[in-house]
Amino acid sequence: MTSAFKSAGIAICFVTVLIAFGWWQVDGPGKKDEPRNIPVSLTNMDFQMTNHLGLAVHPRELVGMPTMVFFGFTFCPDICPTTLNDISSWISALGDDAKSLNVVFITVDPERDNVDAVAEYLSYFNPTVKGWVGNQAQLREAAKLFGITYKRVETGDGEYTIDHTSGVYLFRADGRFARTIDYHESREQALPKIKRTIFER
Amino acid sequence: MRYLSLNARVIATFIAIMLPSVLSAQEVIQSELVQVSSSWARASVGTMRPTAAYLTVVNTGEQMITITGVVSEIAGRSSIHETSVSAEGVGTMKPVKEVHLSPGGTLEFKPGSYHIMLMELNEPLLEGASTSMSLMFEDGSQKLFSVPILSIGARSADAK
Structure with a gap:
C-alpha cells in the first residue's frame, strides 16, 4: 500500500x-522572441531606388517628415488595392495633418513592375502615395532593413504571385520606427496610430 | 380493350403526377437554391493584370451546396481564391477547389478573404460598366449573375 x-x-x-x-x-x-522583425531607423537605411517619376531616391530623404511605408505589387488583385484604398481613405480623413506625411509604396515585383507600371497603377489612388522601384539587390537590402519578407510563388500556369508582408510601417519625423498597422486593422484603429506617429516626438 | 386502355390511362396519369415529385426529391438543382447579392468587380488596370470580383451567396435550401468554380465572359480564366494573412503579417493567396455552403448558410466573398480572381482579361474592366459571371455547382448547374464594375479603390459593393 x-x-x-x-x-x-x-x-x-x-x-x-x-x-x-x-x-x-x-x-x-x-x-x-517572436520572429517578426522591427525596421531599423530610416536614418540607418542605406539603399537606392527609383521613384515612379523616374528619379533616384534614398530613405534618408524621408527623414524630417513622418513616413508611412508598405510593400506590394501591381499584379496583386486583392490585398494591394485594398491596402492602397485604405491608405487613400486615411489620408483624406487626416486632412491637413496628412500634408506633412511621406507615403511610400515599394514594389516586391521588380520583374513586372517597372517605373511606368507603378506610375500607372498609383494614378488610380491618392496622389500622396509615391512608388519606389528597385532592382532585385536593392529590394533584398530594403527588405532586410525593414524586416519584411517576400516570396515568389508559382501558380502553375506560367504565372506567379508574391507572398509578402502586408502591414503598413509608420516612422516618426526623426526617422525612428514607431509602429505597424496590420492588414486587418480597422480605420478606427489605424487613424489614431497615424496621428500619434505624426505628433509624438 | 376499353378496360385495358382505361387502366393504362390511370397508370399514365399516376406517373405524370408522381414523376416530378419523385425527381425533385432526388435531384435538387443547386443553382436554384442559391441567392447571389452585393456582387461587384474591381476595375482593372488594362488587361495585363488580374483583378478580383466579390459577392455574397446564400444557400436557401435544406441540403449542403458545393460551388466548384466560376466562369466569366470577360476573363480567359477565373477561379476562386482565398487570401489569408499569417501571424507574421505575410499575405498569401491560394486557389480554392470547392466552397461548401451549409443549409441556410451565407458566405461573403470580400477583400482579404474569398474572392474570384479574373485572369487573362479579354478586355479591361471599366468603372461604371457591368459584366456577368456564372457560379458552377457540383451537380453541373450554373447560376448567372450580373456584376457592376466599381473603381480600383472600391472596398465593398456600396463603395463608390
Whole structure:
C-alpha cells in the first residue's frame, strides 16, 4: 500500500516537473522572441531606388517628415488595392495633418513592375502615395532593413504571385520606427496610430 | 380493350403526377437554391493584370451546396481564391477547389478573404460598366449573375 502511494507520489512529481518545464519554454522566461522583425531607423537605411517619376531616391530623404511605408505589387488583385484604398481613405480623413506625411509604396515585383507600371497603377489612388522601384539587390537590402519578407510563388500556369508582408510601417519625423498597422486593422484603429506617429516626438 | 386502355390511362396519369415529385426529391438543382447579392468587380488596370470580383451567396435550401468554380465572359480564366494573412503579417493567396455552403448558410466573398480572381482579361474592366459571371455547382448547374464594375479603390459593393 505504501509503495503504491510512493509510486503515485513520484509520478505526480514527474508530471509537475514536466509541466513546469513546458511553461518555462513556451510562456515563461525561456520563451523565444517572436520572429517578426522591427525596421531599423530610416536614418540607418542605406539603399537606392527609383521613384515612379523616374528619379533616384534614398530613405534618408524621408527623414524630417513622418513616413508611412508598405510593400506590394501591381499584379496583386486583392490585398494591394485594398491596402492602397485604405491608405487613400486615411489620408483624406487626416486632412491637413496628412500634408506633412511621406507615403511610400515599394514594389516586391521588380520583374513586372517597372517605373511606368507603378506610375500607372498609383494614378488610380491618392496622389500622396509615391512608388519606389528597385532592382532585385536593392529590394533584398530594403527588405532586410525593414524586416519584411517576400516570396515568389508559382501558380502553375506560367504565372506567379508574391507572398509578402502586408502591414503598413509608420516612422516618426526623426526617422525612428514607431509602429505597424496590420492588414486587418480597422480605420478606427489605424487613424489614431497615424496621428500619434505624426505628433509624438 | 376499353378496360385495358382505361387502366393504362390511370397508370399514365399516376406517373405524370408522381414523376416530378419523385425527381425533385432526388435531384435538387443547386443553382436554384442559391441567392447571389452585393456582387461587384474591381476595375482593372488594362488587361495585363488580374483583378478580383466579390459577392455574397446564400444557400436557401435544406441540403449542403458545393460551388466548384466560376466562369466569366470577360476573363480567359477565373477561379476562386482565398487570401489569408499569417501571424507574421505575410499575405498569401491560394486557389480554392470547392466552397461548401451549409443549409441556410451565407458566405461573403470580400477583400482579404474569398474572392474570384479574373485572369487573362479579354478586355479591361471599366468603372461604371457591368459584366456577368456564372457560379458552377457540383451537380453541373450554373447560376448567372450580373456584376457592376466599381473603381480600383472600391472596398465593398456600396463603395463608390
